[in-house]
Amino acid sequence: MKNHLQLGTKLLLASAILLSTTAVGSNSLATASGVPASTVSLASSAIAKEYALFLKEKYKVILQEKVTRGQYASAIVAVLGTNPSIAAVSASAKASERLSAIEAVQLALNASGLEELAYTYPKVKVQKTLASLKLNWKANAYGSKVAQQLAAAVDTGLLTADYYGLIKNNSAASSSLTTVLLGKVLEAKGEYKHYIGYSSDSDIFSKLNDAYSTSDIIKAPELQKIVDEALKQNLVTGYNLKDSRFDANFIDSLSLTYGHSDLKHALQLIGLLRSEGIKAKVQFEPKTSAFIYLKEWGDPGVSDLYEVVQIENGNYIEYAKEYDIAFEFGTASDKARFDQIVLQYAKKNEDKQPGLIYGSWWQPLYYSLTELNNYKKISNNKIEKGHYYAQSFSLKEQSATVTSGFKKLDPTVKVINYDFWVDGPFFNYLNGESK
Structure with a gap:
């Protein structure tokens, strides 16, 4: 069992990763900015519970319902144990802010080692992949890096259909979403369960x-x-x-x-x-x-x-x-x-x-x-x-x-x-x- 890592500097660094990789704004992507309750299927709820128990037992990570940027960043650090390259961004002032669903997906994609895949997506492929999300986006938004990252997250199974509504409405990330994303990150890194x-x-x-x-x-x-x-x-x-x-x-x-x-x-x-x-x-x-x-x-x-x-x-x-x-x-x-x-x-x-x-x-x-x-x-x-x-x-x-x-x-x-x-x-x- 891996030890739970202390926050401190690692928390700030991981928060900086989050801030430096996020390029989301309600002006360019979403016409709605409310935070509606997401509708999560029973199957997805069961998967989230399984991931949650794994995170708790193996890493002592428990995500609260209102997930902040800092909490999510510290969880990423705890499960991976290392920090990827970061931009020189001061994170301390942003750590207590609510995490958006789009930000959560972006960082999970990067932590999974799938970022380069996302940037191979041309605009037409992004639009085709994201059509099922029924986004209220302006046409030029589909050419952004954020759109590429979301499309790659959908195609690789990192972002599942139960959470499309959170992305469509530019909502805050729920504990269920962030828990599932962390589980998917562990799977991508070979750190989750192994069974035939x-x-x-x-x-x-x-x-x-x-x-x-x-x-x-x-x-x-x-x-x-x-x-x-x-x-x-x-x-x-x-x-x-x-x-x-x-x-x-x-x-x-x-x-x-x-x-x-x-x-x-x-x-x-x-x-x-x-x-x-x-x-x-x-x-x-x-x-x-x-x-x-x-x-x-x-x-x-x-x-x-x-x-x-x-x-x-x-x-x-x-x-x-x-x-x-x-x-x-x-x-x-x-x-x-x-x-x-x-x-x-x-x-x-x-x-x-x-x-x-x-x-x-x-x-x-x-x-x-x-x-x-x-x-x-x-x-x-x-x-x-x-x-x-x-x-x-x-x-x-x-x-x-x-x-x-x-x-x-x-x-x-x-x-x-x-x-x-x-x-x-x-x-x-x-x-x-x-x-």
Whole structure:
């Protein structure tokens, strides 16, 4: 989660961006200057609420109903974390003024990195695109940069039809509009949620198959040098390698992560959720799990699903191709239901147990970054290098030992520790139980 940035100088600079990129005036564009209430569809309202929750949880950004230039500018700074080029314009005197809808769209377009696209629009293309807005503009206004920016915002989906009325009437920006624009900016910059689809999609099985078949065993030599040595010294019993570029970035309060190794199990798990009436966003996160393979187990053989490296004592380290599936549920109650569904249909309690989906484990692994009933708190011990990271889960009381062990192996390494909540059977596994 990104930290909320303080305002101060960054607020003034971002406000200056807003002022320097705005060339809107009621004289040239609009014949009406009132601030009517916008009519927003139920679908758009739901999208705005989803964006609003994301902005609140990830960035601590909450937009008030009467959005000022300063508030919007500070929100842009908070979600992007950097400032684009700005003109030498004093912003402090304008920060408290109401933000117009057109200004909000302009800055969102620029923050999304789409400004150059806008300036490719000839006047005739602008007029054609903006016809659906039914603007009360003079003919020469369609040749302005503002018109080009609005047209590009419409064509790229940054400005949706629910907010055309605010533009037509040269109205003040609403919190709904600015929230949606910020969400669209995050999407354009790759900073919003990442998912291959919904559990209810007709092609979700195809997408899962494609994601699995194109994933490979992850290799991160610098990280593996540390965690492999930790395995050899029995500091940890196993670890995962993952690539942060696949992280779902879901809203913590509505999401959890489920780990497994068999694709058929994942397909049946999605089908199970659908049969239980649960719709959730789905992200496939490739994962490689490493553990000690004992020499007395016999020749490990060769497979596309794992690799082995023999170590000094004759044992092996096995690197197995696995995955995490991140789910974001529509409601907290659906997230809470997941545990009981898995325990009933995807948790093995006896050999050859009927009524379970394929590949059910004795100790399934799924976890949440927020507290849930019947889940147990444990710790993650994580090290990073670039976009790769290695992590090993442990009981809370063992976390300090794992951390100090990593640091002894490499004094320069930064260990990231945090607590989270895991399902009961996996907690039992960490305590040495077999079921």
